[in-house]
Amino acid sequence: VMRIGIVGPGRAIDRGIADRVSALAGDSAELVFHPQCFLREGHFAGPDAARAAAFSEYANDPSLDAVWFARGGYGACRILDLAFENLSD
Numbered sequence: 001v002m003r004i005g006i007v008g009p010g011r012a013i014d015r016g017i018a019d020r021v022s023a024l025a026g027d028s029a030e031l032v033f034h035p036q037c038f039l040r041e042g043h044f045a046g047p048d049a050a051r052a053a054a055f056s057e058y059a060n061d062p063s064l065d066a067v068w069f070a071r072g073g074y075g076a077c078r079i080l081d082l083a084f085e086n087l088s089d
Helices: 015-025 048-059 074-078 080-084
Strands: 002-007 029-033 066-069
Touching: 002 048, 015 029, 048 066, 048 074, 048 080, 074 080
Parallel strands: 002 029, 002 066
Antiparallel strands: none
16 A cells, blocks of 8 residues: 655645545555644645645655645745755655
């Protein structure tokens, strides 16, 4: 079973959305939602630093097979430099 890490580089999501998506995935994948997905700062899923750190953490996690964005948009562009400088080779 694939393990897919999910981060929120843009807008926050509600836990109900995470539950519904996990139900849709069923046994085909294990979806691992980063707690940052549920943070709120304005319309973003937490401050830029928290969104960048969550992406870097999951992108560098060898136990995950993929990283998906819960939502993208302008917020994702704002964290680009912060997130990429913390990626491992």
